[in-house]
Amino acid sequence: MTVITIEAGVLDATLSNQAPFDQSDELALVERLRARDQSALDTLYERYSKVVYAIALRIVGQPADAEDVVVDSFWQVWQQAANYDVSRGQLRTWIVTIARSRALDRLRVLRRSPLAEAEEVDVLGREVVADDDPEQAAWLSQKSSIVRSAMAALPREQRQALELAYYHGFSQSEVAQRLGEPLGTIKTRIRLGMMKLREQLQVLQGH
């Protein structure tokens, strides 16, 4: 396993130059959503549908179910744009959180757990599929590369605990039970994993 070191200052400058949208742009987008501007939803969809679909597919496992999750997620964003509080987090975080919740809801309904895949999560080394918007595709590719590298840098046990919690919706107690480890050990793994990710991904905060 290769631990990567990110030159934060260099990368931050690179991302700032390359990001196709900034925070003010996102705030304007939210305002348009609140005004029930369908073109704003279109823009939002183009910007985040790929990651939302990825989450949905990763959690529910089947493309047909994942499609429903994507529609339900963006529909919820459309309906609840007025409730989005800019001061409480980034727009991307809000949308991803909604997508994860909807996907886990669907997973519970389906009672179909792709747990077997969890121990060998395939998050490393995948290439981003070509996008209609080359600029956005490049930007997303760069971010994805950074996150993949950060995830790959985690000890396997920590990454496994994080992914069981995040993609399967398991609580710390359930993770401990499934892995046959003491609860305290799981708490530690999750805490250390999150701390390392925060350190590695600090360069992406706000982007």
Next chain:
Amino acid sequence: MDEAKFTELAALYAIGALDGAELHEFEQYLRTASEAERRELRELTDVSAMMPLALPQPVVPPQIKSRLMARVTNEHEVEEIQPTLEFTPPPKRFSFFDFFNWQPVLTAATLLLAITSGLLLWQTSRVSSERDQLARQVDELSQLNVATQRQLDDLVTQTTKFVSLAGKEAPNANAKVFWDTTRNEWVVYIFNLPAAPADKDYQLWYITNDQQKVSAKVFGTDARGRTELRIALPQNVAPRIAATAVTLEPKGGSPQPTSGLYLVGQIGI
């Protein structure tokens, strides 16, 4: 909550793994968390939301967007159509109740309603009558209260004389006289006189200090031999009254006593 504890719980919370009492405790704590603590939680939540960027980025099927936009468009259409729908009656749906004969039920219900209304009217009338009766009793009690107050005034005045009459011809009888010397009025309470024969009346007399008998009042009694008399004393007699007595006289009274003394009492100084 110290910094290390907060960081551990925040990391678990951000990734959705916190549960049980710790989850409750942490959410309670968040209500009063400092801005620095809130910022740390936001950062950890952002970190967890970045994790999906590491997933393989699939091609998004184009029909998803079509479905979403159709849903949004349909929402607008529903909103525009809604006002019209509000005035459109729902289609008629036949059910068991359409074939049920409601006439007897309606008749019975009407009859029941009429009976109930009659009972309510009767009850209202009865209550009203009782209310009027109670009002009359209140008036009577009010008048009695005024009279009693007047009697009490008579009793407590410093110029009141008290005379007690004892039975002679009627040993069980007695009487009390309250004499308001200021107004020269007597209030006489008589008890336990035998019932007078049909052709007789009782008669009260002033007996002056020169033994003249002056008629004061002819009276009857109730079934228990009781009565109350109010008498304004003659101006020319009042200063000379030395005693008072009751006799049984022919109906309507006599100029002078014709029977023995049923009650008699001396006027004190």
